[in-house]
Amino acid sequence: MNYVISVMHKDRVGIIADVTSAIKQLGGNLEDMSQTVMRGYFTMLLLAAFPDGTDEAALRSALGAVKDLADFEIGIVPFEPDANNGVKADDSEDRYVLTASGPDAPGLVAAIAEYLRQKGINIIDLTTQVYHGRYIMMFLVQLQPQTDVGKLKHSLRIAMSDLGIHTELRHQALFKMTNEI
Secondary structure, rough: OOOEEEEEEOOOOOOHHHHHHHHOOOEEEEEEEEEEOOEEEEEEEEEEOOOOOHHHHHHHHHHHHHHHHHEEEEEEOOHHHHOOOOOOOOOOOEEEEEEEEEEOOOHHHHHHHHHHHHHOOOOEEEEEEOOOEEEEEEEEEOOOOOOOOHHHHHHHHHHOOOOOEEEEEEHHHHHHHHHHH
């Protein structure tokens, strides 16, 4: 049985060790994981496979038995393989990095997310941060295979210019090559 597990709490040393040790004790195997600390709060989302017969109650019990995890916010849902709406996990050919920045104001992420939804573009990953009064956003997006990238870039620039948002869209491979040290 596979489960998606979310963990949130005020950050401290050792949270990953505690969570992954509890998963290991149940015979679980981590398949995917994303973790970050945002303004002092630890957040983690992971996918783990467990031996047949491991149910949500057993998983909650194992995580709850770890003294330091008792007051954490923990979510557990069964993993459904078709939950990615047909997007293959290894399909990086149509993945692009969209960077955007503008004066910090409410609704910037909502505006871009709505624009992407209307174009049928899925957001795979998103990171944002306020820096010196500017709101900086980095989206990893999955384009439809038939997308005309040049037209999309032009359309995106026009749509976001009213909000003062500057956008750049680059293929994920190009972005990686130009941003690695």
